[in-house]
Amino acid sequence: ERPPNDVVPALRTRATAGGGLAETQLFSVFGDKVGAACPGLQECPTERPAPYADGVYPTAYDYNGTFPDGFIWGVGTAAYQVEGAYREDGRGASIWDTFSGADTVGMPGNDCAYCCQEAPCDMNPAMYDKGATGNVAADHYHLYRTDVAMMKSMGLKHYRFSISWPRLVPTGKVKDGVNPKAKEFYNALIDELLGAGITPYITLYHWDLPQGLLDPPRKQGWWSRDEDGKPDGHILEDWKDYVRICFEAFGDRVKTWVTFNEAWSFVFLASGWGKAPSIPQFSNMTIDPYIAGHNVLNAHAAAVDIYRREFQGSQHGKIGITNNVDWREPLTDKPQDIAAAERKVLFQL
Secondary structure, X not given: OOOOOOEEEEEEEEEEEOOEEEEEEEEEEOOOOOOOOOOOOOOOXXXXXXXXXXXXXXXXXXXXOOOOOOOOOOEXXXXXXXXXXXXXXXXXXXXXXXXXXXXXXXXXXXXXXXXOOOOOOOOOOOOOOOOOOOOOOOOHHHHHHHHHHHHHHOOOOEEEEEOOHHHHOOOOOHHHOOOHHHHHHHHHHHHHHXXXXXXXXXXXXXXXXXXXXXXXXXXXXXXXXXXXXXXOOOOHHHHHHHHHHHHHHHOOOOOEXXXXXXXXXXXXXXXXXXXXXXXXXXXXXXXXXXHHHHHHHHHHHHHHHHHHHHHHHHHOOEEEEEOOOXXXXXXOOOHHHHHHHHHHHHHHO
16 A cells, blocks of 8 residues: 555646646645655645745746846757767767667777677667667767857857767776877867857766776776665766866866756666666666765766866856756645645755
């Protein structure tokens, strides 16, 4: 039986929004007792503790308002989504390459126990979009000048892209060498953007861990833990070395940094869902996402600390994280339902 105050999805509803339809998941709870029905909150709320317009939830907005002056519109990409050139100019293997079955034989970092050692290479059977790869993608590595020209022609002023850790540091470890061709590419891209009047923003990690950092039990990547099963942050030293290289190489022109893109997504989707690179050793959804999440949050804090202490004073930039959340609204105005919706949003953030 379910606990009497367990949070459960109640229903999906469609609400009119500016003439269109917007779908929102509504949440309710079993039971009406206030105290135990609001776990995680000191008190059961009588209203949603967030700045909503005139007390109205977003699904009821008419969406005919205007954005404030200075609101920034832009577009963003991930290195694995657009760059292609996965075997070129010294790039190392990434966990995406192994996951999708790309031929990584002989690539830096391709020395793990489960890595492909003879082509053709098998894709991970858990892969959700079977057959999809980033081997060529949008070929941005070769076509970046054309791509930037298209951005300029459409009036784009802000562009966020990610650095491919395995392209810049092929094995994931700076002590093994930094790829000069990667520096050359990213410097050329940044200069091309600035020359077109487009402000560059950099994401330091958009899900493409170097394969050289994931080979359990020796190397556990974001899922790193000690013998007692507690997160140990073993990956942090390699991460800190990598972000320093990025700040040093590109920080004179890049003034906004994002440590991680959607940390929740890649620690959960890569822990057995098949929608991001995963391996069988870390597919326990009750444990592995939380181990990875702990290490990622510490990695975020470490990168922010390094930037603020060592680079911000001379580079005058800023740094943060891009989080994501699935929106929830309470089914009723009962304190338990308000608490359930708020708890879900806070938990994911």
